[in-house]
Amino acid sequence: MSCLSIKLPGLDLKNPIMPASGCFGFGREFAKLYDLNVLGAIMIKATTAEPRFGNPTPRVAETNAGMLNAIGLQNPGLEKVMSEELPFLADYNVPIIANVAGSLIEDYVKVAKEISAAPNVHALELNISCPNVKTGGIAFGTDPAVAFEVTKAVKEVSKVPVYVKLSPNVANISEIALAIERAGADGLTMINTLLGMRIDLKTGRPILANGTGGLSGPAIKPVAIRMIHEVSQKVSIPIIGMGGVQSAEDVLEYLFAGASAVAVGTANFVDPFVCPTIIEELPYKMHELGFEHISECIGRSWKQHAKIAYSRA
């Protein structure tokens, strides 16, 4: 057994590293650059029932240590994802986590029901936290009662475990997380982007055509760490952590905070080889800190230490 392997509901991960949804398309671009089999899992781009073009451009704006995006869930729609994208990924021995989005609860249910039947989809990631669409998205993720309802509806139809992606744009994230756990979710993924804006001094208008966008990248890592540290102590379902992960050290910080696996997002845009690089470096960084297996790192920042890692180093 590899020192990096982790078992989560529906997911038998050879390592805890996976590209985050929206930062990896459906894998085609990266498959040209490296063997996707090295990845722990792949979170594919959000899929909606119908095709979506997304928002007008400009859709990205750089910020200090981060970027804003307002892509607007562009995707070819459920039918094409089922007939073209998932079969392409079936050539790889990597579990797929399908990100499911929609405007109405019925949309989520429809997509979840069909996409969870695909043989290589091992889990769903319920996107109730996208800040860049007018209806649905974040509206489902900021109210505990609504989050409960959509999670429960999807759980009833899904053939695979359901993870729910949390929005950081809330006053009390634990309240939402607990509602989602009560609704039967198998896991949480957190965090989605933070709502932000940049203004062009020349035009006096927001840079993004959509006005607002989601902030990602290293700038949001401390926010995500704090939220995972809090939520992981309140719920008993596992968390896949994300937000500004760039290195093996960042991964360990997420695990220490309480995540059981970690997704890499924006960093794929800066260095397309970042995931394999992190996977290669992770065992060394982990051993340096005195851990033999990655599972020993989970929740280390708040768990009662049974043994002191440093004494074994």
Next chain:
Amino acid sequence: MKKAWMTIISQTNIARNIYEMTLEGELVDLMSSPGQFVHIRVTEGFETLLRRPISISSIDKENRQCKITYRAEGKGTILLAMKQPGDKLDVLGPLGNGFTVEELHRGDHALIVGGGIGVPPLLELTKQLNRRGVRTTHVLGFQSKEDVFYKNEFAYFGDTYVATVDGTYGTEGFVTNVLEEIQPPFTTLFACGPTPMLGALENLYPDKNVYLSLEERMGCGIGACFACVCHLQNDPQGYSYKKVCTDGPVFRAGEVVL
């Protein structure tokens, strides 16, 4: 496409805020098509997180060197302008589909039109076309006299006309003013520059063989982030798209919505 370190051989300020940088490295082995670009990480820290897409203006395979030409305007390109010979750069490339020179032959006549920072990739293009025996005429547009660059480099390969918006150099006005004046005959038109210029050319020559290279804000440069998508013409539903970074940056006129 590859990610590799390239060494800066030289860096020259050739016009107002315009820099030409010579880079050396194995990445040059992969460069061939004019109009492709490189995606450069200008700092290893997070001051600027994303890479900067910069046009390749000249390829010298023999010496494993290429030139890139850019305008130092934003935070990233200003940082790039401060780099010194000997510094190394983290470069991803070559990216994108460039201009197809193969469909032109000896005796054909290419009209090459560039605007501002769209001019650089056209220099390698004219070099390759002339190597094939294609005759080239060049029309370059700039804001003002201080912004003009590569006039002599283009003139080496064929007739070269310059327009400046304020009339301080060449014809006063836009490249289209020059084109109305000289009415050049041509088999194929190649253009790179601001979108309004590309749109004007598309309208001016609706029945001609026209290739346009687009500029767009990019994230990843490899087709993963969906930042640089554009709509297709003749697509009533509006779901179809092309990515400027991987499907372009060069498109046939009439293909995408400008």
